[in-house]
Amino acid sequence: MFSVGKINIDKAILLAPMEDVTDIAFRKICKEFGADVVYTEFVNSDGLIRSNKKTEKKLEITDFERPVGIQIYGGNLEPMIEAAKIAEQKNPDIIDINAGCWVKKIAGRGAGAGLLKDPCYMQTMVESIVKAVSIPVTVKTRLGWDQNSINILDVAKRIEDAGASSLTLHCRTKTQGHSGEADWSWIEKVKEVIKIPVALNGGVFTAEDVLRAFTETNADAVMIARGAIEHPWIFREAKLLLNGEKYSEVTPEERIETILRHLKYSLELKDERAAIIPFRKYYAGYLKGLPASKEVRIKLYQQLQFEPIKEILYDYLEKLQSEEFLEKKL
Ligand SMILES: Cc1cc2nc3c(=O)[nH]c(=O)nc-3n(C[C@H](O)[C@H](O)[C@H](O)COP(=O)(O)O)c2cc1C
Numbered sequence: 001m002f003s004v005g006k007i008n009i010d011k012a013i014l015l016a017p018m019e020d021v022t023d024i025a026f027r028k029i030c031k032e033f034g035a036d037v038v039y040t041e042f043v044n045s046d047g048l049i050r051s052n053k054k055t056e057k058k059l060e061i062t063d064f065e066r067p068v069g070i071q072i073y074g075g076n077l078e079p080m081i082e083a084a085k086i087a088e089q090k091n092p093d094i095i096d097i098n099a100g101c102w103v104k105k106i107a108g109r110g111a112g113a114g115l116l117k118d119p120c121y122m123q124t125m126v127e128s129i130v131k132a133v134s135i136p137v138t139v140k141t142r143l144g145w146d147q148n149s150i151n152i153l154d155v156a157k158r159i160e161d162a163g164a165s166s167l168t169l170h171c172r173t174k175t176q177g178h179s180g181e182a183d184w185s186w187i188e189k190v191k192e193v194i195k196i197p198v199a200l201n202g203g204v205f206t207a208e209d210v211l212r213a214f215t216e217t218n219a220d221a222v223m224i225a226r227g228a229i230e231h232p233w234i235f236r237e238a239k240l241l242l243n244g245e246k247y248s249e250v251t252p253e254e255r256i257e258t259i260l261r262h263l264k265y266s267l268e269l270k271d272e273r274a275a276i277i278p279f280r281k282y283y284a285g286y287l288k289g290l291p292a293s294k295e296v297r298i299k300l301y302q303q304l305q306f307e308p309i310k311e312i313l314y315d316y317l318e319k320l321q322s323e324e325f326l327e328k329k330l
Pocket of ligand 1: 016017018019020021040041042071098100101140170178201202203204205223224225226227
């Protein structure tokens with residue numbers, strides 16, 4: 001059971017924090033497809049205490065997405081405590097501490113996965129933040145720095161002792177980055193040493209993977225990152241499988257309707273150009289597997305306005321629905 005503060009969800013499916021991906025628009029889409037809890041991208045504690053406007057913007061959340069967690073990162077205690085207090089003012093359901101980021105400029109400075117090198121300091125940081133705020137504090141971390149220094153069992157106990165409400169375990173080491181196999185067998189070992197809920201993360205790319213993660217491990221929750229970028233409907237499919245039901249393949253109509261809805265949500269937050277350029281990263285996943293989608297993507301990449309994008313997609317949909325086209329392309 002994923003019990004964190006007022007949240008009580010059996011076999012919860014969580015949307016992972018992802019930089020430049022999990023903004024309000026994408027979180028809203030994932031929520032609509034059934035994500036139980038969503039997280040902001042990580043927010044730099046130093047930027048928050050300097051009142052950097054771009055950093056502060058990342059704290060924005062909406063009631064629609066609840067329960068929602070704001071994730072913060074940093075290697076220094078005082079700025080992290082201050083950042084947690086600033087984040088708390090936005091009234092999220094959870095403050096999540098990033099203790100897993102592997103990027104050199106972050107982990108190398110003692111933040112993110114860098115905290116795994118000093119579990120005692122990580123414990124102090126979690127404890128201080130728990131004391132400083134009145135909402136649940138959770139931690140997302142990895143197995144250890146590298147294969148020869150896996151210390152998650154010690155780290156997990158320290159995180160629990162520090163008062164954290166749950167632990168998300170990305171079942172890879174820092175040196176693995178995002179590649180290599182995620183070793184889910186650690187979930188059971190971690191569950192043996194702590195009582196707080198444990199969320200499994202890493203290598204969950206399909207609804208079948210979600211089912212397998214819950215069947216093969218005793219995780220309280222499963223957190224999906226890249227698998228959601230490719231297809232946010234993974235949450236709906238996984239929920240059906242967990243209920244013992246089958247799901248039907250998402251239709252081309254729904255894929256295209258999702259692109260347009262997602263883009264519209266982005267346009268509510270930013271001006272047209274600022275919304276459309278970063279949105280390009282989503283086309284490949286949304287159109288994956290559809291006939292002649294590469295040509296469509298090339299056309300979409302050239303557009304900087306919503307209307308022509310809509311036209312290209314509707315034309316494409318019409319073509320997809322014509323039998324002649326399908327016969328030629330399949
Ligand atoms: C584009 C991208 C951005 C990410 N940003 C964050 C982040 O801000 N905070 C964080 O804790 N993890 C971040 N991650 C790591 C993911 O949350 C997750 O731990 C990792 O991708 C493994 O899960 P997966 O195998 O389901 O992708 C990011 C991953 C990707 C691909």
